[in-house]
Amino acid sequence: MNRLDGKVALVTGAGRRNGLGEAICIRLAEAGARIVVTDIGQPEGHLSSGNIGSAGEMAAVADGIRSAGGEAVVAPMDVRDETQVIGAIERAVSAYGQLDILVNNAGIGFLMKPLVEMTADQWRTVLDVNLTGAFLCTKHAAARMIRQGHGGRIINIASQAAKSGHRHMAAYTASKHGMVGLTRSSAMEFGPHGITVNAVCPNHVTTSLGAVQNEYFARLNGQTVEEYLVAMRARIPLQRVGLPADTAGAVAFLCSDEAAYITGEAMNVSGGVEMH
Ligand SMILES: NC(=O)c1ccc[n+]([C@@H]2O[C@H](COP(=O)([O-])OP(=O)(O)OC[C@H]3O[C@@H](n4cnc5c(N)ncnc54)[C@H](O)[C@@H]3O)[C@@H](O)[C@H]2O)c1
Known part of the structure; x- marks a missing residue:
């Protein structure tokens, strides 16, 4: 296994049992990274409380990592709120002294409807969480990594919907295509600082x-x-x-030294259903 001993990884949207975020946290912890489990943490009306992780679930993810011998702390954070994003990064630094890995995993995909029936508010909600949230976390995590001066890794959990169109999912698909643009642009800017930025695109x-x-x-x-x-x-x-472990394995690889010369990629993890 590629080791990540001593690294500190912050994973967004990781407070949901059996979600991709939990699997990513577990896989990175198994490789030796210390984990900051973040999620919105409590039900919030207009996002539909049935589709977001609770504070209890987030704590359970961190407990699971610790009981398997890993290190983890919890930091509640709504990725749309810049103050909370800054606070979660400060929590990572106060707990472990540094931040080396950011995984932008938080996302919502439950607002499905024909484009002509979608309200501007629903469109903005999806874009706010999936794309603006990733931008805010990238901005503050990268600033921290640049100050630290020893490189870093940013992984964006995009989707098959970052590569192809999907009916009734215009906002989700646009947000995930946008994540690939964010990945490529930030890879250009952060490359000189030794920070790689890649997207993983699960089916x-x-x-x-x-x-x-x-x-x-x-x-x-x-x-x-x-x-x-x-x-x-x-x-x-x-x-x-796909299985959560398929995505988690790709993330762990992209975080490792083996992937040191890979940046700006949008890697399909799709069993071959998406090939471009
Ligand atoms: N499941 C799939 O088929 C699939 C495929 C491709 C990509 N993805 C992407 O993988 C990521 C994880 O999804 P999942 O399938 O594990 O679903 P999930 O619902 O289990 O996880 C999404 C997490 O994001 C959190 N979240 C939602 N709004 C948030 C906010 N404003 N701030 C912080 N956290 C917030 C939720 O609480 C939840 O824990 C998402 O970005 C999703 O788009 C999923």
Whole structure:
């Protein structure tokens, strides 16, 4: 395993059991990194409280890392709130003295509807969390890494929706395409500081976010969720949907010394269903 001993990693949107963020935290902790688990932390009305992690779940993710022998602290943070973003980075530095890795994982994908029915408010909500949130975290984490002067890693969890269009998901798809633009531009700016910036683009993973999408599209197609998933698996060259561990493994690789010369990439982790 590529080791990350001594590194400090802050992962956003990681306070959800069985989410990609939890798997990323566990994988980086197994490699020796000290983890700052962040999430919005409490229900918030207009984001739909059923689709965001609670403070209890976030604490459980950190407890799981510690009981497996790793190091973790919790820092509640809404990625849309710049003051909270600064506060979470300060928490990382006060707990562990530095910040080496940022994983922009927080995202919402539950606002699915035909584009002509989407309100400007719903559009902005998705863009605010998925894209502006990643910008704010990148801005403050990179500033810290530049001050530290020993490089760093920024990984953006984009999506298959960063590469291809998806019906009824215009805002989500635009936000994820935007994340690739953010990845490439920040890779240009931060390269001279030894900071690499890459995106990981998973296909479908049945997390809480993924399950909501399954239900919506199965209903749209007049299928059961199982019928929908059977058809999806048939389209994937490796014949299965993604697992949180698939994304976590790619993140760990991009954080490692093995990936030191890779930056500005948007890596598909999609079982071959997305190839460009
Ligand atoms: N599951 C999939 O099929 C899939 C595929 C490709 C990409 N992704 C991306 O992976 C990332 C993780 O998604 P997941 O599938 O694990 O879903 P998830 O719902 O389990 O995790 C998303 C997390 O983001 C958090 N979050 C939402 N709004 C936030 C805010 N304003 N501030 C801070 N945190 C906030 C939620 O509380 C939740 O813990 C997302 O960016 C998603 O778009 C998921």
